Amino acid sequence: MDTSVEMMSDSKLKAQKVNVFYAEKQALFDVSLGIDEKSVTSFIGPSGCGKSTFLRCFNRMNDVIPSCRVQGQILLDDVDLNSPKIDPVLLRARVGMVFQKPNPFPKTVYENVAYGPRIHGLAANRQEMDFIVEDSLKKAGLWKEVSDRLNDQATGLSGGQQQRLCIARAIAIGPDILLMDEPCSALDPIATSIIEELISDLQSRFTILIVTHSMQQAARVSQKTAYFHLGQLIEYGDTKGIFTRPQNEQTEAYISGKIG
Amino acid sequence: MNDHHEIVSSSAGVAGLYNAPTSVRMAHIAAGLKKRRAASKRLRIYGIAAICTAIGFLCILLTTIISNGYTALQQTEIAVTIDVPADEIVDANGVIDVDKSRNYNWDGLVKRSFRKAFPEVTGMLEQRSLGELLSANAGYDLRLQIEAAGTVPTGAVTYWVKSSDDVDMLMKGRMDRSIDEKKRRIKDNQLVWFDKIVAEGSVRLAFNSTFFTAADSREPESAGVxxxxxxxxxxxxxxxxxxxxxxxxxxxxxxxxxxxxxxxxxxxxxxxxxxxxxxxxxxxxxxxxxxxxxxxxxxxxxxxxxxxxxxxxxxxxxxxxxxxxxxxxxxxxxxxxxxxxxxxxxxxxxxxxxxxxxxxxxxxxxxxxxxxxxxxxxxxxxxxxxxxxxxxxxxxxxxxxxxxxxxxxxxxxxxxxxxxxxxxxxxxxxxxxxxxxxxxxxxxxxx
Known part of the structure; x- marks a missing residue:
């Protein structure tokens, strides 16, 4: 825990004593950590440990759940995201999200990517929109596969392509931060490896937070790893350190496969 | 409660089969299979029976409605030879004057013309019953017909005017001639006249366009939907x-x-x-x-x-x-x-x-x-x-x-x-x- 407090001072994104409740049930207990800019941070832990709940605090997706209450501070550039002054719409334009199951809109490939820039008025004309769509699809490594199918239904793409389309859709509005909630859990190993490569590519441009069930994935893609258990942040540090010399017994037990 | 106890005891019996060798267990399942198949077959038959009943009722409903209603698509019309007096309706330029036309007694004209075909009918009451063969709106219909045409023909022309609803029913066979005259809406003398014009070919069933172009009316023949x-x-x-x-x-x-x-x-x-x-x-x-x-x-x-x-x-x-x-x-x-x-x-x-x-x-x-x-x-x-x-x-x-x-x-x-x-x-x-x-x-x- 000491290490995380140290790192927090100059972190872009900071969580301070975050508690989350679903009605009466507490899902997160006093979670504090800082996240480095332009790096990949992974949240690992057994099911129901609160890692997805924590991730959803960063773009206030928990607001959607009526019974959910969030306490504590999440600071982005030293501004508290939970303050009533922050408009969740504005926040989500800066913090993109990719979900567990690929969820393209039942529209064309083009429309899927263009929707975000359109609602935020980012493209002045058709040429600019075309550019944004092409650039986002290229960044998501999907352009080659779909450049001739832009007007096809997005739901006709394969699962892995759909997930990359969702990534393209998220980065089309130019966010600083990307939240990924188990982005590969519904995909086969080949599609997973493509997405993992993509995450490594995107790291130079975005601050990426990823929730994953796969420890190998966390080890492969992330620089920092946080281990959660029963709503508590047990250990947080360099990925290498966590996987080779875990400080905490519980972390060690999880990583070595004794629990989880 | 009794049922509940029985279920407990029988499931205890199956527990013996649960531990029995595979061949015994399979034989037991196979024996019950016939019953299960019969049950699903019965269910299918019930389903088909239910659907057939529903379709049957629907057919009865539709048949009743259609058999009662299709005759309303036609309306009985009677041919009347009418000499429309042009000078009563037309203005100085030879164009139909709507005001004059509206004030003219079309009803009287139609009935007078119709009576000409029956010189034998003389009494006041008899003449009235003869007029009742025609629709009460026959004059109005004729006026609209002439006004729509725009010109008044010279000399006698045969027009088809609507019959009264009673004649319409008689024509369509929905009125029983054999019942007592007092209970019948069409009297014996009217029947004679009707048979006469039918024999002359002056009665026809025409498409009832009024039904689709008019609103309600006191007279069924003029009523529309x-x-x-x-x-x-x-x-x-x-x-x-x-x-x-x-x-x-x-x-x-x-x-x-x-x-x-x-x-x-x-x-x-x-x-x-x-x-x-x-x-x-x-x-x-x-x-x-x-x-x-x-x-x-x-x-x-x-x-x-x-x-x-x-x-x-x-x-x-x-x-x-x-x-x-x-x-x-x-x-x-x-x-x-x-x-x-x-x-x-x-x-x-x-x-x-x-x-x-x-x-x-x-x-x-x-x-x-x-x-x-x-x-x-x-x-x-x-x-x-x-x-x-x-x-x-x-x-x-x-x-x-x-x-x-x-x-x-x-x-x-x-x-x-x-x-x-x-x-x-x-x-x-x-x-x-x-x-x-x-x-x-x-x-x-x-x-």
Whole structure:
């Protein structure tokens, strides 16, 4: 825990004593950590440990759940995201999200990517929109596969392509931060490896937070790893350190496969 | 309780089989298989029987309606040779003067001309009964015919004018000649004259176009269903325009924006309860609020549509909420995650995907509204209206109300018209449902 407090001072994104409740049930207990800019941070832990709940605090997706209450501070550039002054719409334009199951809109490939820039008025004309769509699809490594199918239904793409389309859709509005909630859990190993490569590519441009069930994935893609258990942040540090010399017994037990 | 004990004991018996060798267990299962197959076969037979019964009743219903109503498609007409006196109707330039024409006694002209074919009929009473073979509106029909033609022909011309409804029934074989004259609407002497003109070939059955171009009338032969169809259509336009947006907005609010709490629960329960409120209560509400408080016109399709909208509202709200809930939350998350506002999420993604369900709910509601009579009676749409309404505030009646009025009339000819009007109502319904199915197909998206 000491290490995380140290790192927090100059972190872009900071969580301070975050508690989350679903009605009466507490899902997160006093979670504090800082996240480095332009790096990949992974949240690992057994099911129901609160890692997805924590991730959803960063773009206030928990607001959607009526019974959910969030306490504590999440600071982005030293501004508290939970303050009533922050408009969740504005926040989500800066913090993109990719979900567990690929969820393209039942529209064309083009429309899927263009929707975000359109609602935020980012493209002045058709040429600019075309550019944004092409650039986002290229960044998501999907352009080659779909450049001739832009007007096809997005739901006709394969699962892995759909997930990359969702990534393209998220980065089309130019966010600083990307939240990924188990982005590969519904995909086969080949599609997973493509997405993992993509995450490594995107790291130079975005601050990426990823929730994953796969420890190998966390080890492969992330620089920092946080281990959660029963709503508590047990250990947080360099990925290498966590996987080779875990400080905490519980972390060690999880990583070595004794629990989880 | 006894059953319960038996189940316990028999399941204890099966426990022995559970541990038995595979061959014994399989033999036991195979022995029971025949019974199970028979049971599923029985169920299938029950299902088929139920469907056959339903189809049978539907056939009986349709056969009754059609066999009663198809004759109303034709109307008996009688040929009368008439010499229209041009100087009585035409002005100095030879053009028909509408004022003069209106004041002219067309009825007398038609009856006089008709009597010429029966020189043997002389007495005043007899002449009157002879005139009763023709429609009471025969003169009016002739006037419209001549005015539409624009010119008055010279000399005697044969016109086909409508017969009275009694002659029409006689012609169509719906009147029994053998019953006692006192109980018969057509008297013996009239029968003789009728047989004479039939023998002369001066009677024919022609297509009853009046039925589709006129509104209600005291005389069955002049009564039509167009007024009621237009009245119904106007009321339904108002209903859809009011109920659909209101219901969709209410449903979106309740699903996405309403803060959970007692008030929301209370509203939800009441919306569901409103769907079960008898329709006449909505009629009373319309009478008290729209007519009584706001002083809106009586018998108007505008008010009828508003009352029916109130009645349809809960149905559409419930259907819309169900179909909004059926849209996967992942789509909603995706839109919100991109920074779409809740309104954009609802309008751009959720409602288009929920549209087929909303449409279905709307059509169910509208079909219900189309067949509704009770609330319309309360706001005066049950009136006798002889004009086809031309605006939303004109007095009008509706199809089911028209059917109700006709089936309640004494004249036998109104009875067959009621059956034909039922067919018109069913066609109206079917065409609406077809539109809904087509729209649904158009909106439906493959996942």
């Amino acid at each position: 167009l007024g009621a169809i237009v009245g119904s259509a106007m009321a339904l336009v108002i209903t859809v325009m009011l109920a659909l947006p209101l219901a969709v907005m209410a449903a979106v609010y309740l699903e996405y924006f309403a803060p959970p709490g007692r008030l929301t629960d209370f509203i939800e329960v009441n919306v569901n309860n409103l769907a079960a409120v008898p329709s006449i209560v909505f009629g009373l509400l319309g009478l008290a609020v729209f007519l009584g408080f706001f002083g809106m016109p009586r018998s108007a399709p505008l008010v009828g549509g508003m009352v029916l909208a109130l009645m349809t509202l809960p149905t559409i709200i419930i259907a819309t909420r169900a179909s909004i809930r059926a849209v996967p939350t992942s789509i909603r998350d995706a839109a919100l995650g991109l920074g779409a506002s809740p309104m954009q999420t609802a309008l751009d993604h959720v409602l288009p995907l929920a549209a087929p369900g909303i449409l279905t709910g709307t059509i169910i509601g509208i079909a219900q509204a189309l067949g509704e009579t009770a609330p319309l009676i309360m706001i005066g749409m049950v009136a006798f209206i002889v004009d086809v309404p031309t605006s939303f505030t004109d007095p009008a009646t509706a199809l089911p109300v028209q059917i109700f009025i006709w089936s309640d009339s004494a004249e036998r000819a109104f009875y067959e018209r009621a059956s034909l009007a039922i067919m018109a109502l069913l066609l109206f319904l079917i065409s609406m449902n077809m539109t809904a199915v087509l729209l649904r197909r158009k909106f439906e998206k493959k996942w």
